[in-house]
Amino acid sequence: MTTEQLNGTFAALADPTRRAILARLTTGEATVTELAEPFAVSLPAISKHLKVLERAGLILRSRDAQRRPCRLRAAPLGDAAEWLVGYRQFWEESFDRLDTYLQELHEREERDGRK
Amino acid sequence: MVASSHTLTVTTPSDREIVMTRTFDAPRGLVWEALSKPEHMREWWGPRGFTMPVCEIDLRVGGAYRFVPKGPDGAEYGFRGEYREIVPPERIGWTFEFEGMPGSISVDTMTLTEEDGKTTITSFRLRLGGAARRGAPVGDGDRRRRDLRPARRAPGEDAGEHRVADAVNHSKPYGRESDP
Numbered sequence: 001m002t003t004e005q006l007n008g009t010f011a012a013l014a015d016p017t018r019r020a021i022l023a024r025l026t027t028g029e030a031t032v033t034e035l036a037e038p039f040a041v042s043l044p045a046i047s048k049h050l051k052v053l054e055r056a057g058l059i060l061r062s063r064d065a066q067r068r069p070c071r072l073r074a075a076p077l078g079d080a081a082e083w084l085v086g087y088r089q090f091w092e093e094s095f096d097r098l099d100t101y102l103q104e105l106h107e108r109e110e111r112d113g114r115k
Numbered sequence: 116m117v118a119s120s121h122t123l124t125v126t127t128p129s130d131r132e133i134v135m136t137r138t139f140d141a142p143r144g145l146v147w148e149a150l151s152k153p154e155h156m157r158e159w160w161g162p163r164g165f166t167m168p169v170c171e172i173d174l175r176v177g178g179a180y181r182f183v184p185k186g187p188d189g190a191e192y193g194f195r196g197e198y199r200e201i202v203p204p205e206r207i208g209w210t211f212e213f214e215g216m217p218g219s220i221s222v223d224t225m226t227l228t229e230e231d232g233k234t235t236i237t238s239f240r241l242r243l244g245g246a247a248r249r250g251a252p253v254g255d256g257d258r259r260r261r262d263l264r265p266a267r268r269a270p271g272e273d274a275g276e277h278r279v280a281d282a283v284n285h286s287k288p289y290g291r292e293s294d295p
Contacts, residue, residue, distance in 0.1 A: 011190055014215030087133065090162055091238070092123045095137045097159035099121065102141040102149060109145070 012056035017041070018049050022072065025059060029071035131242040136235060143229035146236065147204030150225060160184065169193075176201055180209065200224065211240070 012018055021035055036046040050070055053059045059070050121138040128134060139146055149155040151174055157167035161184035168191070169183035181195040193214035199222065200208035208224040221242045228235050 013213075014190075014192065019216070087240075088123075088125055091125075091135055091137075093162040094160055095123055095139075095236075097161075097163065098149060099137075099139055101155070101159045102139050102145060105145055105149065105155075106141050 009056045009058070012052050012058055015049070015052075018053055021046075021049060021053065021070075022058065025070060025072045029062075029069040031067050031069050035070065133238075133240040133242075135238040135240075138233050138235045140232075141234055142232055143204050143227050143234045146227055146234040147207075150207055150227075150236075151201075151203070156182070162186075174198060174201060196220070 017039060020038070024030060024035060024038075032043060032046055032050065035050070036043050039046065050059065050061070053070075054061055058073055060073050062069050062071075121140070123135055123137045126134045149159065151172070153170040153172045156172065157170040160170070160182060161167055164187040165184040167182060167184050169181060171179075171181045173179050176198055179195065179197045181193065183191050183193045185191045194211065195214060196210035196212055198207070198209045200206060204227060206224060206226050208222065210220055211223050212218075212220045219242075221240050223241075224239045226237045226239070228237070
């Protein structure tokens with residue numbers, strides 16, 4: 001997973017409408033129209049949200065051109081793996097940055113200590 | 116600077132636990148500083164290319180923290196929680212909540228051990244559940260949730276039951292300080 005994808009996941013989940021769409025999809029697949037129903041927003045706006053969710057790999061859309069029902073992406077890797085999406089990359093990169101920063105701090109300390 | 120060969124290892128003892136370990140070429144006291152002080156945290160916490168415009172730490176048991184890393188595209192992501200355990204320079208524990216998924220809380224404990232001048236961080240993360248069971252695709256983990264919930268409620272957790280309804284009624288991202 002790249003940083004860009006990670007940002008995509010975070011950004012996708014950060015929006016309440018998108019979270020609500022995901023919540024709806026846990027009860028089964030739905031069309032755009034069905035998904036738009038509870039929201040006071042236009043169909044194109046919902047479509048936009050769905051595109052974000054799709055790009056983040058959180059939902060799948062059928063190729064059925066007429067209905068294009070959406071469903072949650074299956075979780076073949078299980079709960080823990082799903083949960084890890086995002087966090088692993090987050091910590092890998094954070095700890096790499098910490099590593100570099102600690103070296104800087106260490107060098108700075110040694111330099112100052114020897115003055 | 117020579118790149119460190121130390122890498123992150125991640126294991127998942129159960130559906131709700133993540134254990135991460137990573138070794139650093141630095142004494143424990145220094146790693147502790149980097150984990151507990153805002154002027155240091157803001158220098159490394161977050162993915163590559165991120166900055167941290169907001170980094171508030173009230174370092175005491177029950178004290179709150181809030182981090183808002185900012186991505187290269189300018190998007191900000193709030194994280195918050197409170198400190199549960201502070202044992203310098205050995206162990207630090209806190210609750211962790213991504214503001215983008217309110218109610219989905221985990222408890223993290225980082226243990227620092229030093230050997231030959233190198234420090235290993237072992238991070239144990241226990242997911243308490245919350246938003247996840249209301250449909251976020253990050254897992255379910257509902258069944259054992261109540262048993263694992265700590266005696267003291269994590270911030271925001273009590274509001275969890277109504278999150279989806281709230282989400283439907285408010286279409287602003289975050290719904291908190293990060294609103295423009």
